[in-house]
Amino acid sequence: MDATRTHLLRNRLLPLVSIAAAAIVWQVVAQFIVQNKNLLPSVTDVLGAFLVLLESGRLASDFATSLTHFGIGVGAALLIGIPLGMAMGWFRDLDTAANPIIEILRPVPPLAWIPFAIIWFGLTPVAAGFIVFVGAFFPVLVNTYAGFKGVPRLFVEAARVLGCTSPGRLIRHVALPAAMPSIATGIRIGMGVGWMCLVAAEFFVGGRYGLGKQLWVSYSLQQMSNVVVYMLLLGILGLAIDAAFRGYVDGKLLRWRTGEVA
Amino acid sequence: MSKLSIDRVSKVFEKKQGEVVVALDDISLEIEETEFVCFVGPSGCGKTTLLRIIAGLETATSGEVSLMGAPIRGPDPKRGMVFQEYSLFPWRTVKNNITFGLEMRGVPKADQVSAAETYLAMVGLEQFREAYPYELSGGMRQRVAIARALANEPEVLLMDEPFGALDAQTRNAMQRELLEIWEKTQKTILFVTHSVDEAVFLADRIVILSPRPGRICDTIRVDLPRPRERTGPEFADVRRYVLGLMDSCRLSSKI
Numbered sequence: 001m002d003a004t005r006t007h008l009l010r011n012r013l014l015p016l017v018s019i020a021a022a023a024i025v026w027q028v029v030a031q032f033i034v035q036n037k038n039l040l041p042s043v044t045d046v047l048g049a050f051l052v053l054l055e056s057g058r059l060a061s062d063f064a065t066s067l068t069h070f071g072i073g074v075g076a077a078l079l080i081g082i083p084l085g086m087a088m089g090w091f092r093d094l095d096t097a098a099n100p101i102i103e104i105l106r107p108v109p110p111l112a113w114i115p116f117a118i119i120w121f122g123l124t125p126v127a128a129g130f131i132v133f134v135g136a137f138f139p140v141l142v143n144t145y146a147g148f149k150g151v152p153r154l155f156v157e158a159a160r161v162l163g164c165t166s167p168g169r170l171i172r173h174v175a176l177p178a179a180m181p182s183i184a185t186g187i188r189i190g191m192g193v194g195w196m197c198l199v200a201a202e203f204f205v206g207g208r209y210g211l212g213k214q215l216w217v218s219y220s221l222q223q224m225s226n227v228v229v230y231m232l233l234l235g236i237l238g239l240a241i242d243a244a245f246r247g248y249v250d251g252k253l254l255r256w257r258t259g260e261v262a
Numbered sequence: 263m264s265k266l267s268i269d270r271v272s273k274v275f276e277k278k279q280g281e282v283v284v285a286l287d288d289i290s291l292e293i294e295e296t297e298f299v300c301f302v303g304p305s306g307c308g309k310t311t312l313l314r315i316i317a318g319l320e321t322a323t324s325g326e327v328s329l330m331g332a333p334i335r336g337p338d339p340k341r342g343m344v345f346q347e348y349s350l351f352p353w354r355t356v357k358n359n360i361t362f363g364l365e366m367r368g369v370p371k372a373d374q375v376s377a378a379e380t381y382l383a384m385v386g387l388e389q390f391r392e393a394y395p396y397e398l399s400g401g402m403r404q405r406v407a408i409a410r411a412l413a414n415e416p417e418v419l420l421m422d423e424p425f426g427a428l429d430a431q432t433r434n435a436m437q438r439e440l441l442e443i444w445e446k447t448q449k450t451i452l453f454v455t456h457s458v459d460e461a462v463f464l465a466d467r468i469v470i471l472s473p474r475p476g477r478i479c480d481t482i483r484v485d486l487p488r489p490r491e492r493t494g495p496e497f498a499d500v501r502r503y504v505l506g507l508m509d510s511c512r513l514s515s516k517i
Contacts (some may be wrong), residue, residue: 157319158349162363162414163339169366177353256353256394 046232053108058209063237064262066198068125070241072196073132073201081140081190082183088141089148090171092101102141110135110197114204123205130203136194142227143186147179181257184249195238209253211237263331264292265450266316266418269419271325273311273476284293284475285311289325291469293418293452298444300465301454302504304512305469308476309454313420316452317343339363342411346423348403350395356406357382359392363414384443401432408443418450425460434492435465441488458508462488464502470504472511479511 023043028041037045053059088095088102113134121127151174160172202212211230218226273286285308292342293299301309314320316327327334336421350359360381361374369377382388385405395403404424412421425433437460444451457459461468467486472479482504486496 040473063296099363154347154349155351158343158345158351158363159366160319161317161339161341161343162336162410163337163366173362173366174351177351180353256396261318 019080032231033258038222038224041228045225046228049223053226053229059233061209062211062214063208063233064126065213066202066211066237069128069201069210070132070194070198071198072126072129073134074136074191076129076133077136077190077194078187081137081186083146085141085144085183085186086148086171086179088175089145089151090167090175095145102138106138106142110193111200114201117201118205121205123207125207126192127205128198128201128210131197132194136190136199139189139193140183140186143189144179144183147182148175150182151175151178178220180253184254188245190243191245192238193240195234199234265295265297265330266293266452267328267331268312268316269326269328270293271312271315271322271327273308273315273320273322285316286322287475287477289476289478289483296448296450297394297498298451298466299453299469300461300467301452301469301471302456302458302461302508303433303471303476303479304473304508305456307471307473309471310422311476312471313343313452313454316418317341317420318438319343332374339367340416340417341420342409342414342416342418343420344404344407344422344424346426348395348407348427350403350406350410352395354399355392355394356387358409359395359406360413362410377413379478381413384412384446385409385439399432400428401436404428404436405439408440412443412447412449416449418452421451421453423455424453426455435461438489440464458501458504459492462486462497462504463492468504470507470511472514479514480507 030040030045034040041049084098088098110131115132117127117130121130153176156170159170164170164173179195198210199212199215202210203216207213208255211234215227215230215234218224218230268289268291271286271289272284275283275285277283289312296335301312303309311320315322316334318334323402327502334341350356351362354362357378360378364374364377378391379388382391385408387402387405387409390398390402390406395406398406407424408419428436441464443449453461453464462484467481467483469481470479471477481502484500486500490497
């Protein structure tokens with residue numbers, strides 16, 4: 001009883017204490033040492049800026065726009081990356097043929113695609129989505145591929161002996177579920193990289209709205225408190241997306257992995 | 263006509279440097295309906311390869327295996343297999359593992375459920391129908407694997423050292439259960455093991471294989487009544503006799 005309470009106290013309270021401590025240190029440093037809002041806005045400056053932005057009502061549009069860019073990019077990455085990774089992992093000839101192209105394109109930084117994103121799609125949400133796509137695509141592809149390559153031969157043979165013999169059915173009933181943990185990891189990493197690309201994509205190709213766009217606009221207007229607000233919102237939203245995805249995957253798709261060594 | 267006919271089967275593996283390994287050399291054997299046949303031999307004698315050829319997972323270099331007159335060309339639900347390693351699909355519950363083969367054959371859902379219940383009861387795991395494989399012990403996993411193979415109603419059941427990874431006590435219990443299942447279902451069973459004790463306890467007939475190249479060295483019929491008493495004198499006699507045959511096999515194959 002006492003032990004569980006101490007445990008709870010430690011696990012719940014300690015993070016809150018550390019966040020509060022960080023905020024206090026930040027406030028003290030900003031207010032009494034730096035004493036310059038442009039170099040380092042204080043906690044209260046940022047909170048004030050946040051409330052003003054909240055009242056202006058434009059945060060909702062920024063959220064919606066950023067999520068649209070993100071959704072386009074990640075959606076496309078899943079739609080193309082997962083089937084391609086599955087096919088490359090399963091059919092050896094396709095693997096041999098496609099691998100060199102993938103390996104050459106993979107190290108090209110997503111932001112290097114910005115010129116072509118603008119030329120191909122103009123200054124549209126699709127152009128921003130395309131940059132997110134380039135960031136998210138390769139982790140999704142590579143992890144799906146690895147998952148399919150790593151499907152234990154034993155499972156495939158067991159399925160074949162039980163009457164599951166065509167490649168299509170083996171992929172659907174054996175390879176896909178066996179590779180699911182790896183695919184889920186790929187999606188998580190892909191979403192993380194895509195989220196990081198989002199800000200830069202909106203700097204260059206975004207329209208009037210978007211968290212990344214506003215961050216950039218605030219900087220050019222020297223509203224550094226607003227810059228911090230957008231930074232924190234980007235961080236918190238990214239965290240929320242990841243937590244929601246993890247919750248869904250662990251609860252639904254990968255329930256069978258509880259208790260297995262990951 | 264015999265149930266399963268193995269006719270002059272040979273298997274040659276080619277290694278990367280062009281080196282050739284003869285895994286099986288001219289194996290011929292007839293297996294009767296409802297017969298329980300054990301294959302024993304030291305590791306590397308090709309007994310698993312033979313079973314895989316019968317399952318359709320490997321093709322023979324020459325010769326042919328036929329089931330009730332029909333030559334075997336590939337894997338087919340008519341030949342169920344239980345592997346040595348834990349081969350249950352970890353993403354499926356016990357029940358859904360058992361119905362996998364039925365699902366693949368498009369059996370109606372209601373029949374799948376009743377089949378699952380039948381075989382769950384046969385292996386005594388009714389309470390675990392919704393469990394995932396990670397929640398089961400090794401012995402339970404192999405019981406589910408047996409139920410999964412039987413649910414497909416195969417003509418023959420192929421078992422590749424299915425109890426090899428289990429502790430001695432669980433192993434003995436599983437052998438007794440397997441015999442009960444065999445009596446209930448009247449299946450023809452081909453069982454690979456390296457344990458002479460296991461073979462003598464289970465088999466109607468024991469096929470002794472010699473290593474490199476894998477050849478049938480001898481086959482003996484075990485006529486002891488079941489249930490067999492492991493510690494009894496007749497059991498010991500058969501064991502000693504089989505071990506003696508295996509020794510002379512090894513010596514003659516070295517020459």
